[in-house]
Amino acid sequence: MGTKRHFRVWRGDSSGGEIQDFDVEVNDGEVVLDIIHRLQATQTPDLACRWNCKAGKCGSCSMEINGTPKLGCMTRMSTFTDDETVTITPLRTFPVIRDLVTDVSFNYEKARETPAFAPPEGLAPGQYRMRQVDVERSQEFRKCIECFLCQNTCHVVRDHEENKEAFAGPRYFIRAAELDMHPLDAKSDRKDYAQAQQGLGYCNITKCCTEVCPEHIKITDNAIIPMKERVVDRRYDPLVWLGRKIFRRDQLEHAPAYPAAGQGSGNLAPGDPAGGTGVAAGTRFSSARPPAAPDLGPDGKLDVAELLSQRAGGPSPFGDEQTFPLPNEHITYHHPEIGKDEEH
Amino acid sequence: MTTRIERHHYDVVVIGAGGAGLRAAIEARLAGKRTAIISKSLFGKAHTVMAEGGAAAAMGNVNSRDNWMVHFGDTMRGGKFLNNFRMAELHAKEAPDRIWELETYGALFDRTKDGKISQRNFGGHEYPRLAHVGDRTGLELIRTLQQKIVSLQQEDYAATGSYDAKIRVFAETTITELVLDGDRIAGAFGYYRESGEFILLEAPAVVLATGGVGRSYKVTSNSWEYTGDGHALALRAGATLINMEFLQFHPTGMVWPPSVKGILVTESVRGDGGVLKNSEGKRFMFDYVPDVFRRQYAETEAEADRWYSDPDHNRRPPELLPRDEVARAINSEVKAGRGTPAGGVLLDIASRLPAEEIKRRLPSMYHQFKELADVDITKEPMEVGPTCHYVMGGVEVDPDSGAAFGHVAGLFAAGEVSGGMHGSNRLGGNSLSDLLVFGKRAGEHAAAYADALPTRPKVATADVESAVDIALAPLNRQSGENPYTLQQDLQAVMGDLVGIIRREGELADALKRLQELKLRVANVGAFGGRKYNPGWHLALDLRNMLVVSECTAKAALERDESRGGHTREDHPKMDPKWRLVNLVCSLDDVGDVHLDHKPVPKMPDELIKLFDRTELSKYLTDEELAAYDALTGEAK
Numbered sequence: 014m015g016t017k018r019h020f021r022v023w024r025g026d027s028s029g030g031e032i033q034d035f036d037v038e039v040n041d042g043e044v045v046l047d048i049i050h051r052l053q054a055t056q057t058p059d060l061a062c063r064w065n066c067k068a069g070k071c072g073s074c075s076m077e078i079n080g081t082p083k084l085g086c087m088t089r090m091s092t093f094t095d096d097e098t099v100t101i102t103p104l105r106t107f108p109v110i111r112d113l114v115t116d117v118s119f120n121y122e123k124a125r126e127t128p129a130f131a132p133p134e135g136l137a138p139g140q141y142r143m144r145q146v147d148v149e150r151s152q153e154f155r156k157c158i159e160c161f162l163c164q165n166t167c168h169v170v171r172d173h174e175e176n177k178e179a180f181a182g183p184r185y186f187i188r189a190a191e192l193d194m195h196p197l198d199a200k201s202d203r204k205d206y207a208q209a210q211q212g213l214g215y216c217n218i219t220k221c222c223t224e225v226c227p228e229h230i231k232i233t234d235n236a237i238i239p240m241k242e243r244v245v246d247r248r249y250d251p252l253v254w255l256g257r258k259i260f261r262r263d264q265l266e267h268a269p270a271y272p273a274a275g276q277g278s279g280n281l282a283p284g285d286p287a288g289g290t291g292v293a294a295g296t297r298f299s300s301a302r303p304p305a306a307p308d309l310g311p312d313g314k315l316d317v318a319e320l321l322s323q324r325a326g327g328p329s330p331f332g333d334e335q336t337f338p339l340p341n342e343h344i345t346y347h348h349p350e351i352g353k354d355e356e357h
Numbered sequence: 358m359t360t361r362i363e364r365h366h367y368d369v370v371v372i373g374a375g376g377a378g379l380r381a382a383i384e385a386r387l388a389g390k391r392t393a394i395i396s397k398s399l400f401g402k403a404h405t406v407m408a409e410g411g412a413a414a415a416m417g418n419v420n421s422r423d424n425w426m427v428h429f430g431d432t433m434r435g436g437k438f439l440n441n442f443r444m445a446e447l448h449a450k451e452a453p454d455r456i457w458e459l460e461t462y463g464a465l466f467d468r469t470k471d472g473k474i475s476q477r478n479f480g481g482h483e484y485p486r487l488a489h490v491g492d493r494t495g496l497e498l499i500r501t502l503q504q505k506i507v508s509l510q511q512e513d514y515a516a517t518g519s520y521d522a523k524i525r526v527f528a529e530t531t532i533t534e535l536v537l538d539g540d541r542i543a544g545a546f547g548y549y550r551e552s553g554e555f556i557l558l559e560a561p562a563v564v565l566a567t568g569g570v571g572r573s574y575k576v577t578s579n580s581w582e583y584t585g586d587g588h589a590l591a592l593r594a595g596a597t598l599i600n601m602e603f604l605q606f607h608p609t610g611m612v613w614p615p616s617v618k619g620i621l622v623t624e625s626v627r628g629d630g631g632v633l634k635n636s637e638g639k640r641f642m643f644d645y646v647p648d649v650f651r652r653q654y655a656e657t658e659a660e661a662d663r664w665y666s667d668p669d670h671n672r673r674p675p676e677l678l679p680r681d682e683v684a685r686a687i688n689s690e691v692k693a694g695r696g697t698p699a700g701g702v703l704l705d706i707a708s709r710l711p712a713e714e715i716k717r718r719l720p721s722m723y724h725q726f727k728e729l730a731d732v733d734i735t736k737e738p739m740e741v742g743p744t745c746h747y748v749m750g751g752v753e754v755d756p757d758s759g760a761a762f763g764h765v766a767g768l769f770a771a772g773e774v775s776g777g778m779h780g781s782n783r784l785g786g787n788s789l790s791d792l793l794v795f796g797k798r799a800g801e802h803a804a805a806y807a808d809a810l811p812t813r814p815k816v817a818t819a820d821v822e823s824a825v826d827i828a829l830a831p832l833n834r835q836s837g838e839n840p841y842t843l844q845q846d847l848q849a850v851m852g853d854l855v856g857i858i859r860r861e862g863e864l865a866d867a868l869k870r871l872q873e874l875k876l877r878v879a880n881v882g883a884f885g886g887r888k889y890n891p892g893w894h895l896a897l898d899l900r901n902m903l904v905v906s907e908c909t910a911k912a913a914l915e916r917d918e919s920r921g922g923h924t925r926e927d928h929p930k931m932d933p934k935w936r937l938v939n940l941v942c943s944l945d946d947v948g949d950v951h952l953d954h955k956p957v958p959k960m961p962d963e964l965i966k967l968f969d970r971t972e973l974s975k976y977l978t979d980e981e982l983a984a985y986d987a988l989t990g991e992a993k
Contacts, residue, residue, distance in 0.1 A: 026888065040615065041614070041615065042613075042614035042615040042616045042730065043615060043616055044616045044729070047615075047616065053841060053891060053892070054839075054841035054842075054845075055841075058839065058840070058841065058883065058884045058885065058891070058892030059883070059884055059885030059886070059890045059891065059892050059893070060891070061888075061889040061890065061891060062891070063398070063399070064580075064581065065398055065402050065404070065580040065581065065582065066404070066406065066407055066580050067580070067620075068407065068617070068620045068725060068729065069725055069728060069729060070406050070407055070493075070496065070721070070725070071398075071402045071403075071406050071407075071580070072402065073398060073399065073402050086729070087728050087729060089616060089729070089730075089731070091731075110551050110888070110889055111551075111888050111889040112889070114551075114889050116551075117399065121400060121528075124507055125507055125510060125511065125514075125520055128511070129463070129504055129505075129507060129508030129511060130462065130463030130504065130508070132461045132462075132463075138454065138457035138458050138460060138461050139416075139453070139454075139457040141457075141460045141461075142471070142472035142473065143465075143468055143472055144468060144472055145467060145468040145475075148465045148466075148467070148468060151465055152465055152490060152491070155465060155490070155496075155497060155500060156493065156496075156721075157500075158406070158496065159401055159402075192463075195463070195465070198463075227728075228724075229724070
């Protein structure tokens with residue numbers, strides 16, 4: 014009952030590689046990961062690919078299938094036509110180790126920099142009381158299986174190695190949002206932290222992360238936008254704005270809201286991303302902080318808030334004409350190399 | 358020798374980064390020890406994420422009549438009284454604290470109306486007892502422990518400027534050998550999967566938390582990591598394994614379509630109202646209630662259906678019998694020709710609950726089957742059958758400390774890799790609480806052991822050299838036999854001959870075939886280089902899978918009775934004499950598995966008095982019953 018189908022798989026390592034062609038048997042009801050296993054068992058025993066549960070629960074087998082970031086175990090072969098060629102390439106945003114395996118340590122570094130849950134003082138274990146409706150909001154984000162497809166898709170870091178230092182990515186925005194919405198978390202500055210230390214301001218809400226999330230977490234709508242709105246509320250509060258007009262600006266220049274972050278620039282772009290482990294003391298938001306002015310850009314004008322864009326999704330980084338998946342014959346693959354591809 | 362080996366020094370090395378491993382590492386770090394965590398996959402991908410139902414702990418949040426004694430009784434009953442009573446006791450007593458502790462790490466369990474942790478019903482548990490998060494409790498557990506470890510690393514960073522100062526995660530690293538100094542643990546040797554480079558961790562204490570052995574079976578819910586590494590490492594280091602004949606076959610794994618074959622349908626589907634039907638549409642479980650359970654289970658569909666809303670005045674539906682009973686019932690129906698074409702039966706929740714309710718109660722289940730197989734569980738029944746799921750057997754340990762028996766010091770085990778806690782059959786929900794309770798204990802005692810040592814054991818160069826040779830051997834035989842073929846052959850032997858229903862002739866045959874496979878595995882080859890080479894990794898895992906399979910087959914042949922996760926078609930009855938016996942596996946000098954009989958530890962008076970005589974009479978020998986009567990003063 015099996016039929017031979019054509020596959021193109023990128024093989025190589027950090028020194029380079031190429032797409033290789035394979036004809037593999039495909040049976041009813043199989044997924045792309047089944048095919049990779051068959052390749053390993055019959056043609057290429059050393060083809061490197063991460064996987065674990067094969068049930069869409071661990072988030073290991075992240076790859077790009079016909080150009081779309083997906084889980085290999087969740088991509089049914091029946092979603093392709095019988096004569097369709099399937100092209101499998103590694104996650105583009107991370108350095109290749111070998112074949113389909115990439116070095117995702119970027120994500121674990123960002124995880125370490127995100128401040129952990131702060132248990133409420135004076136509550137012994139067993140005394141925690143929370144309402145179901147209250148925990149459900151954070152539970153949505155705790156569904157995350159850490160497949161890092163959102164991190165891979167996000168155009169802030171995809172092909173922009175230089176942004177990686179300042180930008181934590183969608184995975185860690187939902188972590189911040191989850192803790193922000195946690196009914197008993199004792200830290201109250203999660204949003205401001207996301208803005209000041211995680212680079213929330215870089216995100217211009219193209220929703221690519223939400224689109225690729227295999228757990229269907231509404232990353233943009235339920236985590237990023239609410240956090241941005243609150244931050245923006247404060248920054249662009251009309252009274253604050255009025256106050257700035259009334260008082261002389263030089264009276265307000267001092268005492269920046271985030272002494273540890275980016276030398277008092279109130280820009281929406283993030284400040285100094287270092288720290289963020291409780292060591293970055295002084296980031297705590299207090300309603301008593303003096304009003305801060307939005308900074309002017311180099312052209313002397315105010316930043317344009319992306320929330321004012323008339324299109325909810327914002328412009329696609331790939332351009333409005335591009336539709337996915339890409340046609341097979343047009344896919345080539347060249348893994349970005351740090352240092353050599355700077356001209357982007 | 359020119360091979361480069363990276364060396365590290367730690368106080369405690371934890372092998373395995375699932376729930377038990379992470380919990381052990383947290384405890385060792387809290388005790389101030391420099392701790393290494395070895396993870397075969399990326400950090401946070403462990404098989405624990407697959408646990409759906411929940412973590413059993415007698416918190417009494419939903420039914421205040423629940424307490425540790427009821428939980429203890431259920432656990433012993435589930436394990437057919439073969440459990441190590443002390444482990445079952447500690448587990449029942451400490452599980453609530455371990456769950457509450459997780460909330461202080463940031464876990465968000467589902468809540469009751471008054472804001473406490475909600476608890477759900479599960480097969481074999483008398484009261485609603487499973488703390489849960491929808492049907493992704495395992496993921497919540499892993500994420501919580503993972504984030505706790507990160508928060509400890511952040512504390513260390515604040516104190517020392519290095520995240521890795523006190524606790525370091527070695528992701529995608531496999532340990533191939535434990536290194537000994539005499540009969541004491543001196544360290545662990547392995548390789549980074551990414552680079553193929555070797556690593557030696559010198560440490561006086563090692564905690565094994567490597568999980569199970571399911572990859573030796575054809576149909577399994579287990580991930581590729583479950584190759585019995587910890588079981589094999591323990592054997593080779595001189596420790597012993599018990600209860601290896603007891604493997605749990607989850608009654609309801611998907612059998613169709615192939616993309617989801619082996620994937621579990623959580624028991625909460627049945628707890629929430631799902632029923633099992635054969636191809637004739639009959640709800641057959643009523644025909645399979647064993648005598649020992651008849652008093653607790655409903656006899657009519659009407660009574661069973663009333664139980665979901667009024668559990669205090671009705672008996673529970675037979676779909677909630679312990680797992681082994683359900684697995685056997687499904688097997689019998691299929692063998693009698695009343696199964697589906699794919700060899701399963703139908704699990705129907707679609708006709709029992711409104712679609713919205715199913716999606717609310719079982720979100721991942723709904724989502725998973727919709728995405729993976731285009732099956733809508735709110736509209737159609739699922740095709741399910743038995744799947745290899747959990748190994749009850751494992752490293753024989755001291756119940757209080759998790760220290761391995763046999764002739765090795767400094768070795769500890771926790772979670773699925775340890776044996777004794779679950780007896781012959783594990784209750785659903787007891788594994789998540791098991792790994793928390795005994796993970797903590799193993800970490801604590803490993804730290805104390807490292808503290809108490811007067812001198813550090815030394816790693817001998819010759820041992821490291823031989824470990825390197827063994828690890829490189831498959832790569833030096835590029836034209837040797839294909840590891841994938843060998844794995845398939847092993848899976849066929851275990852699945853067909855040492856599966857859910859066993860016979861003497863087949864088991865003897867299996868042992869012969871395992872010997873043949875042993876010779877072939879000795880000649881396994883791996884094509885390619887050392888860098889992230891899955892063929893090479895599998896070639897190295899095979900010898901672990903093989904020795905553990907041999908233990909299972911040998912013990913299964915020896916135990917001529919049926920009990921829990923071990924069903925002998927030629928000896929279908931439970932034999933009270935066998936309840937007194939643990940089968941203990943060890944390795945002899947030439948590397949063959951040696952089997953010993955060892956008495957099961959005897960329950961102390963205050964614990965055995967928790968059970969009533971009618972119940973005990975189904976399990977105990979006449980002499981034991983007489984002793985019980987003398988104890989309680991009860992007349993015949």
